[in-house]
Amino acid sequence: MKKTSIVTGGAGFIGSHMVDYLISKGHFVIIIDNLSSGKKKNIQKHLKNKKAFLINCQIEHFKISQIRVKKIEFIFHFAGIGSIVPSITDPKKYIKTNVTGTLNILEQTKYIKYKKFVYAASSSCYGIAKTPTSEHHRISTVYPYSLSKFMGEQLCVHWNSVYKLPICSIRIFNAYGSRISFDGGYGAMFPVFMKQILKKRPLTIVGDGKQKRDFIHVTDLVKAFYCVAKSKKIGEIYNVGTGKPISVIKIAKILSDKIEFIQKRPGEPDITHANIKKITKHTKWRPKINMQNGIKDMVKNIDNWKNAPIWNKHKIARATKKWFEYLK
Incomplete structure (x- = not known):
């Protein structure tokens, strides 16, 4: 059964x-x-x-x-x-x-x-x-x-x-990865980037792009x-996580040579970096997919985001207005 x-x-x-x-x-x-x-x-x-x-x-x-x-x-x-x-x-x-x-x-x-x-x-x-x-x-x-x-x-x-x-x-x-949602308003980086690539628009980078994410x-x-x-x-x-943070600007440059920078948001860390010793000690799990291969998979399935909204710096400014107001 x-x-x-x-x-x-x-x-x-x-x-x-x-x-x-x-x-x-x-x-x-x-x-x-x-x-x-x-x-x-x-x-x-x-x-x-x-x-x-x-x-x-x-x-x-x-x-x-x-x-x-x-x-x-x-x-x-x-x-x-x-x-x-x-x-x-x-x-x-x-x-x-x-x-x-x-x-x-x-x-x-x-x-x-x-x-x-x-x-x-x-x-x-x-x-x-x-x-x-x-x-x-x-x-x-x-x-x-x-x-x-x-x-x-x-x-x-x-x-x-x-x-x-x-x-x-x-x-x-x-x-x-593939299927990452775009319906919840402005947020996750990759759906925003994928739609911008489809529309041949510049990728919007928060701050200077040197912030790293795991x-x-x-x-x-x-x-x-x-x-x-x-x-x-x-x-x-x-x-x-992977325990190997990578900068946003590095990811953006892998995807496109068209980039524009927007204001850094308050309340967001300069780096996220998971200590994964506990899960690797308690289980046999290890992360295996590196960023280069992960990005290739997303680009291969880029049409998943053809119906996503297109974000530019003006729309992002409107969507994040209250964020700046409350978290400044």
């Missing part, structure tokens, strides 16, 4: 890759997604082949009665709002989905049998951190998105401690989630 796992947000960027990987490992997957930012086309082949089943609902409204399986292998919780900048103007929306939604999935699955629940947390909880950043670093939630993701993680930690549920959390650094390819990332799910460790928090 096939193992059955649940992936919330399973039609989205990371979630759909998680679904792909689980199915490659012989799992049947129950996907919970309201398709607000996730795309049905990301999972269509699995639905057609009856290797997955979609429950179309908001995560805060999900009921366990919507599934009939009594025994679940793993639960991967990706459902949530991921765009950082818009959280400054609509924090209530982020708390509702990222916190209340997490509470609901924890409560709805509390009385079914499962081997591991893995929460998708964010490294943004560290704020402007000392690097390389370990899991013991102080928490500094600078904007509503980071607060909402950390509150969701705290619920998971509490449910593990009080209800003895087998839960772990992964603090994702800077995920990238980018982790989505293929490596979902394997980390799977390794943590398979591990006997419970109640653990793990950083996941």
Whole structure:
């Protein structure tokens, strides 16, 4: 009999890759997604082949009665709002989905049998951190998105401690790869760049571009989630990145020779750099995809972003006006 796992947000960027990987490992997957930012086309082949089943609902409204399986292998919780900048103007929306939604999935699955629940947390909880950043670093939630993701993680930690549920959390650094979403307003660098390349526009670089980010390819990332799910460790928090930060300007120059610089945003670190010693010690996981190959994969699939909005410095200034106002 096939193992059955649940992936919330399973039609989205990371979630759909998680679904792909689980199915490659012989799992049947129950996907919970309201398709607000996730795309049905990301999972269509699995639905057609009856290797997955979609429950179309908001995560805060999900009921366990919507599934009939009594025994679940793993639960991967990706459902949530991921765009950082818009959280400054609509924090209530982020708390509702990222916190209340997490509470609901924890409560709805509390009385079914499962081997591991893995929460998708964010490294943004560290704020402007000392690097390389370990899991013991102080928490500094600078904007509503980071607060909402950390509150969701705290619920998971509490449910593990009080209800003895087998839960772990992964603090994702800077995920990238095919299917990365562009529907959440101005935010993630790569969708902005891909559309600018398609339209032959200059790439907009925040600040001088010397800021570095610890980018982790989505293929490596979902394997980390799977390794943590398979591990006997419970109640653990793990950083996941490559441990090899790269500057934004270096990435931009790989992609294009047309570049323009825009004002640096307050509240954003000059570098993100994951200390990944803990996850590599507790599991067999190692990141394998380097930035050059990761970028080649994205460029090969660049048409994924043909319907993305085109951003220029004027539109970005309007979209980030409140960010500058509140975080200056």
